[in-house]
Amino acid sequence: MIERLRAWARTHTEQDRYSPVGIAFHWVMAILVLFQLGWGWYTSFLPAGGDKLIGYQVHSAAGLPILILAILRFAWRIVIPGPVNDADRQGWQTQIAYATEYVFYICFFGLPLSGWAMWSSVAAPGPLYLAGFIPWPQLPLQELPLTSRWAVMDVAEDVHHVLVWALMILVPLHVLAALKHHFWNRHDVLRGMLPEIPDEEDLRATRRRMPRGTRSRGESGAG
Template sequence: MIEKLFTQLLEWAAGHHDEGRYSPVGILFHWVMAALVIFQLGWGWWMGRQPVGGQMLAAYDLHFAVGVLMLILVIGRLSWRLLAPDLINDADKPGWESWAAHVTHYVFYICLFGLPLSGWAMISATDRTRELETLGFIPWPLLPFQDLSNSQLWAIEAAAEWMHWGLVVTLLLMIPIHAGAALKHHLIDRDDVFHAMLPVVPLRRRKRTRWQRRWRALEKQVARTAKALWRGLLGPKAV
């Protein structure tokens, strides 16, 4: 039963790929992760400028909780990418751009794994008494550093902090590169790469206003009058 459902899920994803689009699961992972990354970067910048106290601790708790959520999501995204058939589009054409796109994705995965893990290591090395949570109610354990000496804990904290900041800088460099490449595909190359990752939103038919209805009626009347004049001048065979 489970194997059949899994097979149907993969076939469903492959059907979207045959249409030149990523599956809704892949699209959802992409845009949710993008939103969380932007939030974390902005929140981290704001958080570092708060005075020491309860407000800063609450900000760090939220930053950590969202980081754990990102770690869970990136594991899910990587698992989906490995299990589901991958889309082949114009970004996979031979050449340096395809190579650069693959390198960019690998760097993104390193950042998305490394940032929450380094943050987790920093908290685990500096405060062994804190009770961590994610999503506000799910307990999250500290890393097993309880048997290490203070000097070892400080060394781990320093290394994790340098790693965290280095990955933040890397991410800040990669985001405009990634976005710029997507816009190049859309505006210059005119291919399907950018469109393939956009969510499909069904268009809702908008109700015309009173003035729009009057204008539409006037357009129809003008068209009928012009058609009648055309027939009168050139005869019925002219239409």
């Protein structure tokens, strides 16, 4: 099964592209993370009260799926290597890009986990729901003495803040680097992370690979 998945992914990575699964993970998570950054900041400036509580409920509901996606994406990334593209041959710039991606993966786990710990530590402000409707348990912290729960709250809040700042600094760098590779260096890096839109030549090549009997009328000729 894994070998078949790898063989399928290689049909994309050999053309310096991420597989459609890798691309879907990237863009779904990028959108969720950007939303979380904006919404989290917005909510943190609301005055204490009902709107702020609803704001954090939305924030948790949209943030918990990132934890599930992080587990699936990490597993996928271990089993299916990404492509080796132009950006992998750049010396120290490549090392910085790799380090950034490792930090992103730490954020994908660390932010939802620290958020979950904050939510569960001191007088949970209400039930948690994954994506807004699937009930999600609190962490089992209620039996701890109050001072320990406050300590958990403090550490989790610090971790959340540090990781938020890491993203605020690294995401713009990551995006600028992607644009620089694309427009300045004319590398294939961004193209490899965009959904593949087949052109006429791709369609002709696909038709050529199809067994004769499966071609529709008009496709069976030369070309």
